[in-house]
Structures are given as C-alpha cells and as structure tokens.
Amino acid sequence: MIRAVKGTRDLLPPSTAAWNHVESVARRVFHAYNYQEIRTPILEETQLFARGVGEQTDIVTKEMYTFEDRDGTSLTMRPENTASVIRAYIEHRLDQRPGVQKFYYMGPMFRRERPQKGRYRQFYQIGAEAIGSESPAIDAEVIEMVVDFFEQAGLKGFTLLVNSVGDSNCRPAFLERLRGELKSVAGQLCEDCQRRAVTNPLRVLDCKVPEDQAIIDKLPSILDHLCEPCRLHFASMRQFLDDRGIVYEVRPRLVRGLDYYMRTTFEVLHGSLGAQNSVLGGGRYDGLAESLGSKVPAPGIGFSIGEDRLVMSVEEQEPAATLDLFIAPLGAAAQREAGKLARDVRREGYSTEVAPEGKLKRAMELANKLGARFALILGDEEIASGRYALKNMQSGVQEPVSREQLAQQLAIAK
C-alpha cells in the first residue's frame, strides 16, 4: 500500500475541528489588532532562505526540501514564512503604503528532519509580521497579541519568555567576550557544549544538562552587554508590557536559531508536549531586508506558532459537528420526496443526511450512529397525510409534524 510520506500526515475529523477552531480564533484576534492575511508561495528561490535564514544554520545546510527546476534554478519548499513575507513586502514596495504593515499567515512549512512528537516534515505555522517600524511599542503590541491569542484559543498554563539579543553593534562584542570565557571553562562542560562552544556559543547558554548549570550561570549575560540603544529599546518594551499587565519572564539565556533576529526575542512554552515544549517563537529582524539585498529597509517583528503542537495542547474536544436531521425514506416515491425535503432543509442551514434505501431499522441505527438530533420517517402514510413522523433522537419522543412544525423543531436548541 501507498502510505503518507514520512513526516507527513493526514488530518482527519474529528480533530480537524480543533484545527479550524485554532485558525478561526487566530483570524479573529489578529484582525482585532488590524492584521490582514498574506499568502505567499510555498516554493521560493533557494537563495531567499539561504540569505534570510542564514547560510550556516542547520535549516539551510541540511533540513530544506530543495530541488532543481527544469531551467536549472534551485527551488526550495519554504521552511518558514518570514523571509517570504519580507520578500513580498520589498517586491511590491509595501513600504509605500501608509502605516505599519501588519500581516498574518497560516499554512504548511517543510523541513526534512527526523520526525518525532510534535515535529513533522510538513508542519503548520500560524504567524504574523509587523513591518515598517522600529518602535518598541510595536514589539509590545505583538507580544500582547500573542498572549491574547493563546488565552482565547484556550491554552492553559503557558509561559512567556522575553529577551534581547542585541544588534550588529553590540552582539559581536558580546560574542567575543562569551567565546573568551568559554575557552577557560569549556573543559568542564558536557560533550555537546564543548562542541557548541566553538560552533554556536550562544547555544551553550541554552544547555539543559544539570551539571553544566553552575558554570553557565557564571557566563556573561547578553543583557549586561547591550549597547545603549538596545538597552533603551528593551527597557521601553518591558515598560509597555508592564503597563498592560502582561506576565512574562526575562530569560537572558533565551537564544534564537535564526540569524536574522536582533533586539527583542520571545518564546512561549507549554508543558505536556514532550521534548518539544515550545509553541511559539519570534523576534525582531530589522536587518533582514538588507541581508536579502534590498535597498528598501523593512524593520519588523514577528512570530510563528507551531500549529501542530498548539492543536495537540488545545485538543480538549472541540465538539464534533452535529447532524441536525436524518431522513429515512421508505419506498421509491418517498426517496424522491426525501431528496426535495433535504434540499429545502439544507437551504435553511441545517445539516441533513438522507438514508440509502433499505430497512427502516437500518436507517434508525445509522441515524443513531451519526448522532443525528432528529430522525424523520417518510413513508406512504406520511406522504398521504402530509405530516412527517419526527423523532427526537435524544428523548425518543416521536410525533407527527407539519412542514412548519419541522422548521420550528429544528430551530430549537440549535
């Protein structure tokens, strides 16, 4: 048998109800902050991600679905959406539009990783980008929106982490300092950290090995090494968050894997997800446009939500769609009559199913299994009298009803 490709999966009902729930809450909340939807292509030139995400990142070096098109250009299925949105912003000169440009998106992304819990090769992200302002007020608003969204989506017990990773002015100096300190203590760290001390020093700060913590705690903190503009930006953003009573934790060791992040970074954690406990990550990326080769500046901040994980956490039984009416016709004449009745009832907005021909007993069993609110029996008697036999499947009460009474019954408790 042909099966779904490794790392991809079918989303089936009833769990698709939870996906729709999450997505509709996102649209509603984002619209309240004046964000509008943007849809960018799934395929982009490989260069976009190589330059945007970072040539040396694992994503680019070994986790992208990249192939050569027939004309020789290298194409890649998007591993994330921020670079595409910035590309579109520049390509369509959206900087010429009035005000901060606020976009949200949702859809599949692709990374060729080894699948595990909450981590797939085709995964789904919901995200947003606010482009065109360097103001810390925007950072705070984006973060506020994130919290608003998770609350409304019904996610319980999440933690918001914020940090500043500095900018091209102060980060290099800090990195130098960090490397220097690491040289003297690396020998005492775990194997992974010894490697990271060389390849990706910031990652050492994020190490979870208990024995390493004492040493890591003594390493320099980025927050103590921010340049004045970055320090003010972070302080101002925090002020805005405090003003709105948003609860967060400053985590100076919060590190981002993508090269384009600067200044504000943030993350939302949620337990019960196994090792993959992060449901959202985001940050500011003021230099991204330039690194894509644009003369048009596009300072911005954004985030993306791991929808697969969020749905997993929120899947507290979205009530499955209910079937309002199940029609059981008896005989050929009734079958035709049922078709017309179903058409009319559906146009009134009620979900309706017509039983296939067969025994009434079978039809009633099916009505029960489908969870229909009402079953309507349509036989010669009913056609002759013009009154349907309508049975309330929950109470078991059955009574003859006119067409008008049927409408009334359906309207009750809908």
Next chain:
RNA sequence: GUGGGUGUAGCUCAGCUUGGUAGAGCGCCGGAUUGUGGUUCCGGUGGCCGAGGGUUCGAAUCCCUCCACCCACCCCA
C-alpha cells in the same frame, strides 16, 4: 546523522521466555417475524503475525538482514 522502543484483525492489544500452522475486546455486517435507534442476547466478516533469509520435521514464537512507525538526541518553531 545518532541512540532506544515497537511492529499480530479497521482500532487497542494478548500469545513469543518453555517452537506444534492465530486469540480477546471494541468496530463493522447480519439475526431475535410487520414501519423505529441506544441496552441486551445470538451469529458472521475480518490477519502472507512488517518484509526477506536462516535454524528446525515444524517458526508469530529462536537467529540474521532490511523496512516502517514511535520516542529521544543533535538542532529548532
């Protein structure tokens, strides 16, 4: 890329240690006489036991190889 776990009916699993040609529950289908569901009772459908090879008179069971899925590492949303 690395490590561990698991592969038996549509689903959840037992059987494997101590080889003797496959089981349960749920689901699905049918029945308990007339045009009535849920509960109950009865019956039925359904499996190259992940694939290939080996040992053996005989393998779901023991051995080897491969594959798939899951979890974790790396890394990351």
